[in-house]
Amino acid sequence: MACADCGRARSAGLCEACDQRRQTEALIAEAGFLAATWSADLTDPAAVAAVAAEVRTAIEAHIAAEWEQFLQITDLADLEAAGPDVVEDTAAHNAFLAAESTVAEYQHQALVLLGRSEEAKAEARQAYATERAKPWFRALPDSDDALRAATEAAAQAQARTAEYLLAVRLEQLRTQARPEPVRPAPRSQRLPELAAHPLHGTTPEVIA
Numbered sequence: 001m002a003c004a005d006c007g008r009a010r011s012a013g014l015c016e017a018c019d020q021r022r023q024t025e026a027l028i029a030e031a032g033f034l035a036a037t038w039s040a041d042l043t044d045p046a047a048v049a050a051v052a053a054e055v056r057t058a059i060e061a062h063i064a065a066e067w068e069q070f071l072q073i074t075d076l077a078d079l080e081a082a083g084p085d086v087v088e089d090t091a092a093h094n095a096f097l098a099a100e101s102t103v104a105e106y107q108h109q110a111l112v113l114l115g116r117s118e119e120a121k122a123e124a125r126q127a128y129a130t131e132r133a134k135p136w137f138r139a140l141p142d143s144d145d146a147l148r149a150a151t152e153a154a155a156q157a158q159a160r161t162a163e164y165l166l167a168v169r170l171e172q173l174r175t176q177a178r179p180e181p182v183r184p185a186p187r188s189q190r191l192p193e194l195a196a197h198p199l200h201g202t203t204p205e206v207i208a
């Protein structure tokens with residue numbers, strides 16, 4: 001079967017390059033969402049789209065730079081000699097790898113910045129206070145162990161809140177991006193409509 005995206009023959013429906021391109025597209029969309037979680041008003045589709053466009057430009061520039069670098073250490077003629085699709089497949093695969101590493105960076109950045117949000121800081125303060133209120137802490141309020149335990153509890157609460165905020169916001173963005181499912185009308189509403197429709201090749205008189 002030819003590739004559904006580019007028409008390359010004998011590709012089992014989707015060639016290697018297009019498969020990589022689709023995955024790269026999904027990664028670019030994901031990176032846009034990750035950046036939007038901390039930088040955009042999620043209820044404003046134009047703001048979310050603007051962030052996505054900025055992220056796409058940045059990732060595409062990164063992909064182009066990586067390819068330039070790759071060409072400096074690779075002989076293009078060797079790749080071309082290896083087969084008709086090798087250059088295209090290699091470029092698509094390199095783009096996928098570059099996008100993948102960028103998504104990991106966007107995810108890290110989102111967690112760091114959501115960790116600085118008021119919600120995360122409030123959770124950290126709460127965890128610190130809870131730890132300090134424990135009896136063993138009150139007995140030795142200034143010990144290194146006690147302070148370390150409270151600081152550790154605060155950092156964990158902050159990180160957990162950042163992860164929670166990220167998950168909730170990503171889910172919101174993905175839901176908003178999903179097209180509305182087209183539901184057929186309930187059968188009870190369709191029956192009168194179907195009943196009114198004449199059967200193919202027959203007339204009401206024949207049916208009667």
Ligand SMILES: [Zn+2]
Pocket residue numbers: 003004005006007008011014015016017018019
């Ligand atoms: Zn293809």
